[in-house]
Amino acid sequence: MRKPIIAxxxxxxxxxxxxxxxxxxxxxxxxxxxxxxxxxxxxxxxxAYVLEASxxxxxxxxxxxxxxxxxxxxxxQTSPTMLVSIGCRHVLLGHSEQRLYFxxxxxxxxxxxKAAINxxxxxxxxxxxxxAEREDGRTEETLRHxxxxxxRNISPSEARRLxxxxxxxxxxxxxxxATPEVAAEAHAILRHELTQCxxxxxxxxxxILYGGSVKPENISELMRQDGIDGALVGGASLVPTTFANIVxx
Ligand code: 13P
Numbered sequence: 001m002r003k004p005i006i007a008x009x010x011x012x013x014x015x016x017x018x019x020x021x022x023x024x025x026x027x028x029x030x031x032x033x034x035x036x037x038x039x040x041x042x043x044x045x046x047x048a049y050v051l052e053a054s055x056x057x058x059x060x061x062x063x064x065x066x067x068x069x070x071x072x073x074x075x076x077q078t079s080p081t082m083l084v085s086i087g088c089r090h091v092l093l094g095h096s097e098q099r100l101y102f103x104x105x106x107x108x109x110x111x112x113x114k115a116a117i118n119x120x121x122x123x124x125x126x127x128x129x130x131x132a133e134r135e136d137g138r139t140e141e142t143l144r145h146x147x148x149x150x151x152r153n154i155s156p157s158e159a160r161r162l163x164x165x166x167x168x169x170x171x172x173x174x175x176x177x178a179t180p181e182v183a184a185e186a187h188a189i190l191r192h193e194l195t196q197c198x199x200x201x202x203x204x205x206x207x208i209l210y211g212g213s214v215k216p217e218n219i220s221e222l223m224r225q226d227g228i229d230g231a232l233v234g235g236a237s238l239v240p241t242t243f244a245n246i247v248x249x
Contacts, residue, residue: 002207004223005163005230006247007039007124008237009064009092009211010046019046022240023053029244033058036230038247040237041092044078048086055087062090062122065098068108068115080119091116092232094150095126096169106149113150117158124163124209124232125150127190131170140189147193156202164190164208165232171212173234177222183210184225191227216245223249 014022019042030038040061042050050061067077083091093112098104109125116123127146129139143166151159166186171178178186187208194203210222211232222228237243 002205002229004036005039005207005209006036006249007041007165007209007230007232008243009041009095009232009234010043010238011064011097011234012043013238014042014046016046016049019050020053022238023050023059025240026244027054027057027059029240030058030247033247036247039090041090047088051087060090061088062092062124063088064092064095066091066093066112066116066121068111080115080121083121084119089120090122090124092165093123093125094146096128096167096172100169106146109150110152110154113154113162114158117154117161122161122163124165126165126167126211126232128167128169128172128212134168134170139186143186143189144193147190147197151194151197154198156198159194159198159202159206162198162202162206164194164206165211166190166208167211167232173213175213177213177215177218178210180221180225180228183222184227187225187227214246216242216249219246219249 038059041064047063063083066083067074067079070079070081094104094109113123127143129142133142168178190208191203194206207229209230209232210228214231214233215236
């Protein structure tokens with residue numbers, strides 16, 4: 001029912017040339033792979049190149065962020081219409097690095113989510129607690145709040161294409177992955193809150209990805225958990241063979 005997604009978030013790595021070299025090596029390694037959807041999230045300067053080079057393949061690409069308006073005096077921003085104009089149909093929203101370093105808020109994620117829906121762009125909304133929140137026993141409260149704030153005034157049919165990525169901040173780039181049990185527990189909290197917000201049918205169809213130090217060595221066990229519908233991979237998505245091994249979990 002929920003086709004898994006294996007996504008690579010390249011963050012602020014790879015020039016266009018390096019991105020195309022990645023594709024040259026990676027595409028043959030995953031050719032004919034249909035079990036999972038494969039997505040790459042390059043930087044804005046590489047995105048159009050990656051979209052063009054992956055056209056007609058089983059690999060697709062998206063943006064790491066976007067503004068919610070179509071145009072305006074907003075230096076440094078890219079709009080949904082601009083993304084659509086280069087054939088981009090996926091976007092990451094609310095990544096923790098945007099929240100931590102660039103003051104991203106879930107109020108804005110909500111505006112961006114509405115804009116993505118209106119433009120036919122598949123949004124991947126990132127949520128996840130900080131270490132202090134987990135240690136204080138506030139994981140559930142934090143995740144529920146993040147889902148509620150993201151989905152404010154969004155109807156079940158609008159949320160049809162929504163994807164969620166659970167990325168506990170303490171697991172990102174630290175090498176310490178959430179155990180499959182800890183991840184599965186968080187995914188269950190998220191799906192429960194999704195049910196409250198957009199109803200059971202939509203919540204059951206929503207793919208919830210895990211992110212945070214995913215590697216070839218730990219992907220299989222994560223994917224065996226009920227309710228984990230894929231992975232959002234940072235560091236390990238930068239090397240073609242490593243990322244291909246993750247795709248082939
Ligand atoms: P790492 O896989 O490098 O921990 O990064 C996870 C992440 O932030 C993906 O969006």
